[in-house]
Amino acid sequence: MNADQTSYYEPTIWPEGVIARYLTVGGAHVDITHQMNTLTPPEPYATLATCTACPATSEHNHHRLVWGLTSQYEEHHPDLADRDAREWAQAHAEKCRAMPRPEVTQ
Numbered sequence: 671m672n673a674d675q676t677s678y679y680e681p682t683i684w685p686e687g688v689i690a691r692y693l694t695v696g697g698a699h700v701d702i703t704h705q706m707n708t709l710t711p712p713e714p715y716a717t718l719a720t721c722t723a724c725p726a727t728s729e730h731n732h733h734r735l736v737w738g739l740t741s742q743y744e745e746h747h748p749d750l751a752d753r754d755a756r757e758w759a760q761a762h763a764e765k766c767r768a769m770p771r772p773e774v775t776q
């Protein structure tokens with residue numbers, strides 16, 4: 671028997687939809703993806719940062735409620751959501767020491 675120990679860590683292959691990736695101090699990743707709604711065509715409604723080694727995630731909605739003169743209304747700020755997600759990912763990557771879990775091979 672030849673145990674297959676390969677490909678548990680492939681930094682060059684990013685999962686589909688990953689727009690940014692941060693290497694954690696534990697050797698895992700924080701991946702940033704867009705959460706898509708179910709409309710046709712699907713549109714991103716949030717930016718999600720997910721650690722691949724621990725349960726930590728952080729979702730940043732693209733729509734923000736802001737107060738106008740008389741009422742609240744919604745503004746669409748995907749760029750701000752991306753920025754916040756990247757800041758969270760950077761901060762988490764600097765402190766997360768969870769090890770990446772080897773891929774389950776079938």
Ligand SMILES: [Zn+2]
Nearest residue numbers: 721724726766
């Ligand atoms: Zn983590």
